[in-house]
Amino acid sequence: MTVNIDFSCVGCGQCCTGSTSLTLNEMVRFADIFPVGMTWNSVPPKKTLDPKAFQSIRDRSFLVKLGDGRAIRILGRISTMTPSKSACPARNEDMSCAVHGAGKPGACLIAPLGFGMPIDFKYDRLPPMFAKCPSEAFTGSPLLRRGVVVDPEFKRHVNENRKQLSGDVGLIEVAFAQQLQHMIQAGYNRDEAILAATSVSIFDAPQSDLVATSGIWSLIVAAVGKGRMSKPLASDTVRKQIAVCDRYRAIWSHSDTAHGALASQIEVLNGVLEWIEK
Numbered sequence: 030m031t032v033n034i035d036f037s038c039v040g041c042g043q044c045c046t047g048s049t050s051l052t053l054n055e056m057v058r059f060a061d062i063f064p065v066g067m068t069w070n071s072v073p074p075k076k077t078l079d080p081k082a083f084q085s086i087r088d089r090s091f092l093v094k095l096g097d098g099r100a101i102r103i104l105g106r107i108s109t110m111t112p113s114k115s116a117c118p119a120r121n122e123d124m125s126c127a128v129h130g131a132g133k134p135g136a137c138l139i140a141p142l143g144f145g146m147p148i149d150f151k152y153d154r155l156p157p158m159f160a161k162c163p164s165e166a167f168t169g170s171p172l173l174r175r176g177v178v179v180d181p182e183f184k185r186h187v188n189e190n191r192k193q194l195s196g197d198v199g200l201i202e203v204a205f206a207q208q209l210q211h212m213i214q215a216g217y218n219r220d221e222a223i224l225a226a227t228s229v230s231i232f233d234a235p236q237s238d239l240v241a242t243s244g245i246w247s248l249i250v251a252a253v254g255k256g257r258m259s260k261p262l263a264s265d266t267v268r269k270q271i272a273v274c275d276r277y278r279a280i281w282s283h284s285d286t287a288h289g290a291l292a293s294q295i296e297v298l299n300g301v302l303e304w305i306e307k
């Protein structure tokens with residue numbers, strides 16, 4: 030089947046539920062819109078992935094060693110703390126995206142394809158992620174020709190997003206090491222902490238509040254320590270996050286895990302604020 034699509038996202042928000050990955054700069058820029066946490070996922074073994082997909086993940090991940098010498102590759106993501114079936118906090122009441130346009134998060138600029146697949150992947154049918162897009166979205170510039178992405182703007186956004194995410198990896202690795210210390214202090218041994226931190230998503234496990242909230246604590250402390258954030262900027266970001274977490278704690282009261290995680294997040298962020306301002 031020949032797959033040719035003209036496409037331009039119209040920002041209708043139909044696909045906008047659950048969490049979205051952000052760069053550190055985007056976390057700061059959208060601090061008063063998204064409650065933000067960290068997720069850490071172990072990357073599947075190289076032999077199970079397409080070589081180009083592995084190369085792309087490799088640039089955005091880092092290795093940690095378990096006590097028995099095995100190495101785990103970890104993909105750490107700064108991510109909005111949106112429960113899987115809940116609307117993105119940037120969605121308007123009519124479901125449209127309130128930040129639609131060139132300034133929205135990089136992950137959204139490449140929706141709905143994303144870059145889970147290598148940029149030169151050849152689709153042999155209409156990719157299922159377009160299922161929610163309305164007909165008016167299929168009238169923009171050429172996106173796919175013979176199943177391959179041809180839109181230079183889309184490719185530019187993918188490359189820019191990858192570059193930004195790769196630029197955050199060193200910081201995220203430092204944050205992960207700090208998070209392990211935090212979890213060890215809470216009673217985990219090191220290997221347990223690594224496996225627990227890499228096996229849950231933000232809201233999906235009983236220990237998710239510790240994993241998600243200590244992740245953001247570690248990230249901000251690491252960003253200040255590495256000079257990626259000044260103390261005044263960190264303080265402003267954390268204050269906005271406290272306000273936004275408080276707002277969404279009320280909105281997502283139907284989800285015990287989200288409610289619990291946001292309550293823990295507020296407590297942790299108040300601790301971070303004290304650390305920044307002392």
Ligand code: SF4
Binds near residue numbers: 118
């Ligand atoms: S920021 Fe806009 S495009 Fe991105 S997930 Fe939220 S509503 Fe959708």
Ligand code: SF4
Binds near residue numbers: 043044045163
């Ligand atoms: S990717 Fe499609 S469904 Fe999602 S906001 Fe854009 S047009 Fe709407």
